Amino acid sequence: MYDEIRKTDPQLYKAVKGEVLRQQNNLELVASENYASKAVLEALGSVLTNKYAEGYPGRRYYGGCEYVDIAEKLAIDRAKKLFGAEHANVQPHSGTQANIAAYLALIEPGDTVMGLNLSHGGHLSHGHPLNFSGRYFKIVTMNVHKDTELLDYDEAAKVMEKERPRLVMAGASNYSRVWDWKRLKKMADAWKAYLVTDIAHYAGLIAAGIYPSPVEYADVVTTTTHKTLRGPRGGLILSKAVYSKAIDRTNFPGNQGGPLMHAIAAKAVCFREALTPAFTDYQKQVLKNARKLARELQARGYRIVAGGTDCHLMSVDLRAKNVTGKEAEAALYKAGITVNRNTIPYDPQPPMVASGVRIGTPAVTTRGMNDRDMAAIADFFDDAVKHKNEDARLRGIAEKVKGLCARFPVYPGFEK
Ligand SMILES: *Cc1c(COP(=O)(O)O)cnc(C)c1O
Numbered sequence: 102m103y104d105e106i107r108k109t110d111p112q113l114y115k116a117v118k119g120e121v122l123r124q125q126n127n128l129e130l131v132a133s134e135n136y137a138s139k140a141v142l143e144a145l146g147s148v149l150t151n152k153y154a155e156g157y158p159g160r161r162y163y164g165g166c167e168y169v170d171i172a173e174k175l176a177i178d179r180a181k182k183l184f185g186a187e188h189a190n191v192q193p194h195s196g197t198q199a200n201i202a203a204y205l206a207l208i209e210p211g212d213t214v215m216g217l218n219l220s221h222g223g224h225l226s227h228g229h230p231l232n233f234s235g236r237y238f239k240i241v242t243m244n245v246h247k248d249t250e251l252l253d254y255d256e257a258a259k260v261m262e263k264e265r266p267r268l269v270m271a272g273a274s275n276y277s278r279v280w281d282w283k284r285l286k287k288m289a290d291a292w293k294a295y296l297v298t299d300i301a302h303y304a305g306l307i308a309a310g311i312y313p314s315p316v317e318y319a320d321v322v323t324t325t326t327h328k329t330l331r332g333p334r335g336g337l338i339l340s341k342a343v344y345s346k347a348i349d350r351t352n353f354p355g356n357q358g359g360p361l362m363h364a365i366a367a368k369a370v371c372f373r374e375a376l377t378p379a380f381t382d383y384q385k386q387v388l389k390n391a392r393k394l395a396r397e398l399q400a401r402g403y404r405i406v407a408g409g410t411d412c413h414l415m416s417v418d419l420r421a422k423n424v425t426g427k428e429a430e431a432a433l434y435k436a437g438i439t440v441n442r443n444t445i446p447y448d449p450q451p452p453m454v455a456s457g458v459r460i461g462t463p464a465v466t467t468r469g470m471n472d473r474d475m476a477a478i479a480d481f482f483d484d485a486v487k488h489k490n491e492d493a494r495l496r497g498i499a500e501k502v503k504g505l506c507a508r509f510p511v512y513p514g515f516e517k
Contacts, residue, residue, distance in 0.1 A: 102514060102515045118516075125510065126503045127502065128481070130460040130464070131464070133327075134328070135329065135330075135467055136468065136511050140374070144370045145366075145367045152166070154359060157349060176368045186322070186339035187345070188342055188345035190340075190349055190352050191368050192352055193323075193357070196224075196299070200323050201356050202352040206347040212266075213240075213264055214238040215268070215294075216269075221276075224272070227299070247446070268296075270298075270299060271299070271315070272299030272323075274301070275416055285298075286318035296315075302414065304324040305329025305330040305331060321341075322340065324339075325337075333368060335365075392410060393475040393476075394479060395409050397476050402421060403418065404417070405417060414460065416457045417460060424489060425450060426454065430442045432485050432489035436498035436502060437481075438502060468506075481501065
């Protein structure tokens with residue numbers, strides 16, 4: 102695999118090959134990652150990358166777009182079908198780009214936006230001060246309740262009454278329970294605010310019908326395509342028909358230049374895959390695995406934020422083990438397990454240290470692991486956290502992890 106790169110660019114080949122082996126030999130528990138299918142990778146590596154196609158199918162600023170038009174129309178039609186949406190724009194280069202387009206289609210810089218507190222699971226593009234969102238808009242936050250760690254809708258309603266946001270940005274990067282989209286729509290309507298829901302994390306489960314869909318309630322829905330949806334790295338915007346012109350215009354020419362036609366073709370592949378019964382089965386297993394892993398970790402003395410999960414991810418509170426998120430992330434990586442540190446709600450630690458790690462099951466489930474393997478993963482996790490400063494022990498765990506991974510090949514043949 103990757104013979105041309107090997108021949109022409111040995112330095113880069115080393116990096117690509119190293120990454121192939123890392124993906125095979127490590128337990129990928131980063132909740133936002135997954136393994137795209139070979140068909141998705143093939144589309145990404147296709148000649149469609151050579152084509153400029155500013156504009157939209159049938160309305161391009163370049164000649165020669167008849168084939169890329171087919172690809173983009175397929176992606177649009179499949180996305181609409183998959184989510185039951187009235188309009189789809191498949192061009193955003195990423196989830197953040199999709200959010201920029203969504204904000205600018207509905208409101209003006211300087212307007213007030215309400216988003217989930219970043220240290221309670223929100224995303225950078227929902228109002229981090231260094232992000233465009235925090236610079237263009239006045240941000241007010243919704244929070245989770247200190248005791249239940251569930252979204253505090255009553256408090257959010259009070260914030261809305263006082264601050265009158267023009268747009269509510271719902272959705273999260275680290276919230277394991279169900280969002281009440283309907284209630285948020287009612288709250289937004291009460292103050293004539295728009296409701297945008299960012300389902301970057303939940304998209305795959307929503308597509309499979311095992312997590313509530315916001316599509317009927319939200320004015321605009323944004324998502325990534327590379328997380329639970331298991332497609333290429335990229336973004337997608339769904340909306341009510343009334344916003345279709347505004348969304349398309351703010352994405353191009355408002356916010357991007359030429360679309361990445363190879364990525365759009367890969368999105369078409371991803372959406373077709375997501376429409377199959379096999380994908381529904383996969384998502385059911387993702388959820389089953391997440392719940393099993395949460396229970397197994399709880400049985401080993403770890404607290405799971407909000408008491409468990411209704412999706413593919415969870416936040417593990419490490420304080421009872423006297424370990425920080427930063428320390429756990431480093432020790433686990435030495436043991437062949439990849440996670441990311443994350444703040445827990447009302448975290449006493451700063452974000453760079455954090456008291457928790459976020460873990461998710463999309464990637465391990467794609468490679469075929471099931472509930473039985475979750476107990477083994479919880480053992481490895483616990484062993485590594487307990488012996489975080491013992492490198493020899495961590496290396497030993499990594500060997501066992503590699504053994505487990507060997508039973509679940511990710512891309513057979515790629516390592517050759
Ligand atoms: C991952 C994520 C994004 C952004 O995705 P990028 O493609 O990295 O820009 C946006 N919103 C949420 C909630 C996310 O989790």
